[in-house]
Amino acid sequence: MRVLVIGSGAREHALLLGLRKDPGVDYLAVAPGNAGTATVAEQYDVDVTSAEEVTALAARLRADLVVIGPEVPLALGVADAIRAAGIACFGPSKDAARIEGSKAFAKDVMAAAGVRTAASEIVDSPARLDAALDRFGPAVGQPAWVVKDDGLAAGKGVVVTAERDDARAHAATLLDSGHPVLLESYLDGPEVSLFCLVDGATVVPLVAAQDFKRVADGDAGPNTGGMGAYAPLPWLPKSSESAIVGDVVEPVAAEMVRRGCPFSGLLYAGLAMTSTGPAVVEFNCRFGDPETQAVLALLTSPLGGALYATATGTLADFAPLQWHDGYAVTVVLAAENYPGRPRLGDVITGAEADGVLHAGTSRREDGAVVSSGGRVLSVVGTGVDLPAARAAAYGVMSSVRLPGGHFRTDIGLAAAEGRITL
Secondary structure (H helix, E strand, O other): OEEEEEEOOHHHHHHHHHHHOOOOOOEEEEEEOOOOHHHOOEEOOOOOOOHHHHHHHHHHOOOOEEEEOOHHHHHOOHHHHHHHOOOEEEOOOOOOOHHHHOHHHHHHHHHHHOOOEOOEEEEOOHHHHHHHHOOOHHHHOOOOEEEEEOOOOOOOOEEEEOOHHHHHHHHHHHHHOOOOEEEEOOOOOOEEEEEEEEEOOEEEEOOOEEEOOEEEHHHEEEEOOOOEEEEOOOOOOHHHHHHHHHHHHHHHHHHHHHOOOOOEEEEEEEEEEEOOEEEEEEEEOOOOOOHHHHHHOOEOOOHHHHHHHHHOOOHHHOOOOOEOOOEEEEEEEEOOOOOOOOOOOOEOEOOOOOOEEEOOEEEOOOOOEEEOOOEEEEEEEEEOOHHHHHHHHHHHHOOOEOOOOEOOOOOOHHHHOOOOOO
8 A cells, every 4th residue: 555644744754654564554745744754755846735736646656645744734635635636545534524624513513412511701892802701710719711723723723721811812913813712621630632533433442641741850841742641541541431432422423424524534523521521622624732642652453544544534444553662752852832832953863863753844955853833853662551651751851962952750650659530
């Protein structure tokens, strides 16, 4: 099988490494890729938001399967164009991608499917903002305001704060830029990321993970696209995972079929395990980064076969997924000043080590690998238990050097020490 992966992050690097282990995959290409993916697959320069360019490349390469990593091309309908050209594509249609692209759409789907989520209100006018803020946050006894960009924001459009001025400033900035604002009630409890392969009404869960969104140790600082993750979750009972699938993902998948926009691809459910049960924080329409790196490190089933079955409507016939025993931890190395405007162009050393997955990297003409994005790379460690996986990940990270680079030192620590309970 010939596979083309679209994207340039650590998620795509992880997908390529997983696909390379599948004996059914005999050719790999990536576009546009990075310095790390270039060592795994043939690399092509393409505008990932252009349906014409991506489809033309897939046809030229005689791809049997195209896997779209980022959310933006999915929201723009690139998967639709690829399928229209007669090529199998792992990724939802433009209509189905609204589950991530519009939080208002996702809320409407969840309401129709009877799925628990935070109470919310859309604000599309500055004149309504102050009154809406009074209906949320500490004003009504909650610990914080939750303010979100209603559209795609690469994981950084959310502010959770106990300070009204900060909540209002974030909302006002979004409104001034023409983005509707979603205000939500605060959900307590630890968060869970559950990836599911979805083919219409067929849902196949992967192992559950937990990511770390804030930039600094102890969940301090602003939100980012994700600073690390671990999987599986020793504190989450199997019965809770089954309940998430049966009470959340399957009803949402069925509701999308009912609406005429069936989901095909990877449906990511981000949930809070609240004191009254699981509640959805958000849905994503693709593999999430950095959880993908940890989850795929544990998969033993053929990844290409699973993605192709999902893309061709035969997921129900695919063999049950198999997993390594043990745990995996992902730690993200970010450039100086991230999640603000990152410093770019710094030379990275140690980035060729096993377990390093590239994201914001490129290779200079002299062969040096340099930073080209905010989240520069991920390090993945595996082990028989969570402390061993943490030690493996941080051991590799200790050999990577990036001037001004920073990473969290507490990924998976609370779970390893048994400090997370339901």
